[in-house]
Amino acid sequence: MGHPYSELLKDRPLRLLWGGLTLSAIGSEFYRVGAIWLAVKIAGANSALMITAQAGAMLAVSLLAGPVIETLPRRAFLIWGEILSALVAGGIVLAGLAHGLSFAHLVAAGVTLGAISAMSRPVFLSSLPTLVPGKVREANGLFDSSMRIAQAGGPFLVSLALKAVPPIHLLTVNAVTFLASAASLAWLRRPLDGAGPGPVGAASVLRRLGRGLIAANGVPGVRSVLVATGVRGGAYALGYGVALPLLFAGAHAGLPGLAVVLGVGATTETLSTPLLVLTQPRRPLRRLFEGYMIIGLSLAAMGLAAALLAGAPSIWLVAVLSATAAMIGFGNSVATLQLTSFLASRLDGDDYAAVLRLRYVVIIGSMMLATAAGPALLSRLGPAWTILLCGLAALAAAGPALLARTTAMYGPGFTVR
Template identity: 25%
Template structure:
């Protein structure tokens, strides 16, 4: 089933439209908040915005399993969206009176809501699709992020040409209101499938609010894949930081060239999503996922030997295409788990990605600025090595399980 056929399902269409608007609204909110922080409090405030927004994701991912379990339902998520309508919608009138501390509190509130909504909604998304269509709906939702990543800044720039930055807060509040209505509607129509393998006397709190380490212990392949995802995104910052440095110091190009490269990366991401979403699901998730990450690492190494804008555009377009391929593979595999386990793993993954993002910004910019070629080669080689290690670790775990299972069978026969 392709994306267009999937969108003929009314539940999927409502969810996709609301999430598309929400993703655009998030772009508007980020731009308006950054602009407000810069205009009123200076450059240090922009760094504070980024850090404060990440903290709730870390806390919820590490300690919020019971909190998260309360919101893995569309009706509960509708309430979260409704609160954000009030908070974000009030910003145009509050920003002049609340000061930097007030702005930080607003960011913390919105960041907490996002830390709850992200994994909870991600866990519920496969339930809106027909059985067996987890890969397709995962790809469709990822396409929303890929497309708005390209279109969002341009749309915001067009709006800023005719509207003050403060009005973007109102547009974001409107998208939250649309999402709240959509979630209320979906709560009446989408039935969450029961978790398989439930033991009758099992502690209900452990089922509804599983610990991340317990889930990872039961699913070591996913644990290795999530670890690879976090390590890979850490080194992916080499491209984020290194591309503008490379263009200016090695190719002596300007901002227009940077715009061309970023556009190529976005177009590649959309094309890669469309391709990955329509290809058959690989029979061996581990091999496919590790190979995609190894290829992303190899492209970082190749980037270190580019000598013209055309070569840079080609490499970044291919790299952009591989990013959604990895996301769709991982999302499809996570969708095979019960909903509570999905939400817990997604929260842990998001927390890890935020940690990797902050850590990479402390280390990688200085390295790439001092030695761009070394930075790209080292980051790419480390990513390839991480892919190989994850593949080896999963293969070793599989062999141990294969050896343990016959032993258990013999023990059962004896008893």
């Protein structure tokens, strides 16, 4: 019997859909790298506010509009979402070429694309039981691979593309890939609508978050995990997502160097996960916090190295920061793998879903707080020392949790000792 993915990809329409969504995910990486780079060039330290606005839009849409969107025809919604995304990305390029690109343009585009993405992905995932009945787990893995391929390969493709086109046309690539994704969805010509949930109001959303808090308090260690996860999310967003691009904006290596560093980090994370799955830590909750410690130490090392290598040859800067990015990617893989296993093994289905929603809110809220403080921190400390500070913040959140007694109470498979 062949691999489950190869069995799924024998279906031509599904194969086209996977290819279209993979292209779209790669295009989104082009946009992510290109947009933050353009924002840094235009707004400097204030570019952090673009991430703040985008995160706020994603949070609001996920909590309030997402459940309502689930009641709409799914295939039509997904197709028009991709078309609208293409128009937004392409419109930014046209505006930039015709009148000059402004920071306000980038913020508006980021908010719109973030909101569409926050609505579209849950709609697509909820369509899988109808699209591939009986093979949802395999299909989840297949389409998750699209994201991993994009995260690993996208930054390297960006580095190559920059040899032929200016940075603004990274957004053009994204617009084209959105259209390719829309075409693959249209070509599918299969129903995606199943038995969907009814409309959900704001009060219901608040009840779900309340249930998440109760469930988190009922399982030893979950609250510490949420705190460490939130701090790590904010530190990563500001240090890795904003300060690092700002650092390269002032370095000779420029955007190609940044793309290489990001690509090394994402590739290491992608390659580490299937290897880490084969391991069985004796104290898995401790392993989770060790992952966050690795992220914090690596971020701090990245900032310190950047400060010490100021004025050094570009190849040294790219090489050393790539090494620290690889460790950040490895730490992400360690922590994420243990986190999902921990929550899934200690919480039942409804509580698990409630805590996942709460985790999402904590991460996005932390990202908003950290990036909102970004302009002040970056202006006062500079990119290198801001990255170092972000690493120390992640360490400060993970360290006490790592040493707490609750981390020792779980054995292999998160069974209670």
